[in-house]
Amino acid sequence: MTRTVENAHAYDVVVLGAGPVGENVVDRVRAAGLTAAIVESELLGGECSYWACMPSKALLRPVLARSDARRVPGLAEAVRRPLDAPAVFAHRDETVGHWKDDGQADWLGSIGVRVFRGHGRLDGPRRVAVEGPEGERHLLTARHAVAVCTGSRAALPPLPGLAGARPWTSREATSADRVPGRLLVVGGGVVGVEMATAWHALGAHVTMLVRGDGLLPRMEPFVGERIAGALRARGADVRTGVAVEAVVRDGGSGPVTLVLEGGETVEGDEVLFATGRAPRTEDVGLETVGLEPGSWLDVDDTLRVTGSDWLYAVGDVNRRALLTHQGKYQARIAGAAIAARAAGDPLDGAAPWGPYAATADYGAVPQVVFSDPEAAAVGLSLAEAGHAGYRVRAVDVDMRSVAGAGLYAQGYSGAARLVVDLDREVLLGASFVGPAVGELLHAATVAVTAEVPLSRLWHAVPSYPTISEVWLRLLEAYRDRA
Numbered sequence: 141m142t143r144t145v146e147n148a149h150a151y152d153v154v155v156l157g158a159g160p161v162g163e164n165v166v167d168r169v170r171a172a173g174l175t176a177a178i179v180e181s182e183l184l185g186g187e188c189s190y191w192a193c194m195p196s197k198a199l200l201r202p203v204l205a206r207s208d209a210r211r212v213p214g215l216a217e218a219v220r221r222p223l224d225a226p227a228v229f230a231h232r233d234e235t236v237g238h239w240k241d242d243g244q245a246d247w248l249g250s251i252g253v254r255v256f257r258g259h260g261r262l263d264g265p266r267r268v269a270v271e272g273p274e275g276e277r278h279l280l281t282a283r284h285a286v287a288v289c290t291g292s293r294a295a296l297p298p299l300p301g302l303a304g305a306r307p308w309t310s311r312e313a314t315s316a317d318r319v320p321g322r323l324l325v326v327g328g329g330v331v332g333v334e335m336a337t338a339w340h341a342l343g344a345h346v347t348m349l350v351r352g353d354g355l356l357p358r359m360e361p362f363v364g365e366r367i368a369g370a371l372r373a374r375g376a377d378v379r380t381g382v383a384v385e386a387v388v389r390d391g392g393s394g395p396v397t398l399v400l401e402g403g404e405t406v407e408g409d410e411v412l413f414a415t416g417r418a419p420r421t422e423d424v425g426l427e428t429v430g431l432e433p434g435s436w437l438d439v440d441d442t443l444r445v446t447g448s449d450w451l452y453a454v455g456d457v458n459r460r461a462l463l464t465h466q467g468k469y470q471a472r473i474a475g476a477a478i479a480a481r482a483a484g485d486p487l488d489g490a491a492p493w494g495p496y497a498a499t500a501d502y503g504a505v506p507q508v509v510f511s512d513p514e515a516a517a518v519g520l521s522l523a524e525a526g527h528a529g530y531r532v533r534a535v536d537v538d539m540r541s542v543a544g545a546g547l548y549a550q551g552y553s554g555a556a557r558l559v560v561d562l563d564r565e566v567l568l569g570a571s572f573v574g575p576a577v578g579e580l581l582h583a584a585t586v587a588v589t590a591e592v593p594l595s596r597l598w599h600a601v602p603s604y605p606t607i608s609e610v611w612l613r614l615l616e617a618y619r620d621r622a
């Protein structure tokens with residue numbers, strides 16, 4: 141039976157959406173002494189915890205561990221067998237807490253944050269209306285700020301037949317517990333690459349259909365080339381420069397057929413559309429505060445929505461960088477800015493790299509792709525730096541020249557690039573592709589963010605024999621060709 145109860149509540153800050161970003165906003169503002177409430181329509185912890193980062197990495201961990209082990213003499217023979225798919229799924233299910241959020245609820249309660257379950261919508265300035273699961277309605281008033289942290293969902297292209305074909309999106313690709321015989325993957329971005337890697341290793345025959353001319357188009361071209369080469373060498377079919385024009389699946393079950401430009405068809409047992417994200421803003425009451433429903437929310441560097449003095453948009457929903465770690469960084473900045481403004485500081489012209497400006501979003505965003513081999517990059521690619529008008533030089537190293545890499549895996553294959561700003565002799569970007577490079581990335585992030593001069597990096601000595609000695613090779617390559 142539905143009941144309608146109107147309850148009014150006032151807090152200093154109200155946050156809409158309890159993904160990793162919304163949770164961090166409430167944590168920061170309550171740490172600053174403000175009261176906070178958070179509204180969640182699905183699971184506390186958001187997309188990342190249940191249908192994105194965590195389950196995908198749980199699926200990929202055995203894949204990458206096995207791949208590494210197969211390159212270690214004395215161990216390789218012991219890991220020849222196929223992956224135990226049910227055990228991998230069980231580990232994934234454990235990692236996502238079996239899609240239950242009790243732990244998150246306990247933590248929010250323990251820090252004094254009130255949780256409202258239900259669908260939240262802005263209801264005019266500084267107000268949020270929550271429609272609970274049993275029809276109850278709460279009106280929340282924010283004395284200082286409302287933060288929209290509603291994230292993003294998979295964006296599907298408007299293709300004939302797609303809606304009725306029940307395609308996998310990232311949600312199904314991270315939560316399925318049956319390996320399809322043939323998996324078609326449309327899109328060569330991060331989700332496409334990671335999920336092609338996981339499902340191929342779990343036993344599916346994978347065909348990737350990529351519209352552009354390579355994988356991971358936002359990274360240096362050599363990164364995608366090496367990953368495509370590795371997928372093909374293991375038996376996946378990676379096709380580039382192909383456009384899907386229609387989808388056919390009678391009755392929404394059984395084999396699915398993709399019709400490509402030119403008329404060729406490809407058949408699979410499931411199809412994953414990994415074709416980017418759309419903001420979850422179509423039904424959050426944006427129209428009540430003069431904003432366009434369904435739009436990405438533009439913000440300044442304090443994460444405050446353009447033209448507003450009380451509304452913030454943090455995480456995926458502002459489109460600055462669709463990554464959990466970057467959204468959580470924004471949450472720390474937004475939380476500090478909200479608290480400072482509540483205390484009377486207008487923060488006019490929040491200084492770049494100061495506590496109230498998410499400056500790293502511009503040229504220092506790190507990302508690790510958990511493919512096989514891994515990819516890791518921070519800052520600008522060579523092409524991006526060139527477009528931005530810098531006078532740059534790329535420094536490239538084949539990672540086979542690094543003793544630690546050879547010890548890590550027999551026949552280690554990897555590549556590294558630094559993008560150097562020649563006028564200031566600092567790094568604008570760094571990219572790595574190869575086994576275990578994800579753990580190399582933070583050193584590069586520190587160097588790019590802090591603009592460490594190359595002359596000083598020369599004194600940052602990597603330990604022997606680690607893969608980090610690639611830094612030495614890169615700096616030598618830069619100096620030797622100066």
Ligand SMILES: Cc1cc2nc3c(=O)[nH]c(=O)nc-3n(C[C@H](O)[C@H](O)[C@H](O)COP(=O)(O)OP(=O)(O)OC[C@H]3O[C@@H](n4cnc5c(N)ncnc54)[C@H](O)[C@@H]3O)c2cc1C
Binds near residue numbers: 159464
């Ligand atoms: C397959 C996949 C793998 C990924 N892997 C990584 C990774 O390894 N590393 C990484 O950094 N990033 C990864 N990402 C990106 C990462 O998931 C997002 O950047 C991150 O989840 C964004 O966090 P958020 O809090 O902004 O949004 P979300 O995590 O989407 O959370 C938003 C929350 O708001 C809630 N909500 C929405 N509308 C309402 C409403 N009206 N009322 C109440 N609640 C509402 C939603 O239910 C949700 O819980 C991955 C993404 C995908 C798709």
Ligand SMILES: NC(=O)c1ccc[n+]([C@@H]2O[C@H](COP(=O)([O-])OP(=O)(O)OC[C@H]3O[C@@H](n4cnc5c(N)ncnc54)[C@H](O)[C@@H]3O)[C@@H](O)[C@H]2O)c1
Binds near residue numbers: 349
């Ligand atoms: N390890 C990680 O950090 C990680 C892992 C997964 C996802 N993510 C984040 O999640 C976000 C979403 O990932 P994604 O892979 O869905 O998006 P993406 O933007 O990385 O890639 C989508 C790809 O699909 C292609 N595409 C778009 N429309 C198409 C169409 N109609 N037909 C064919 N191809 C089409 C695009 O050209 C693009 O290359 C990313 O921004 C990423 O940062 C991060």
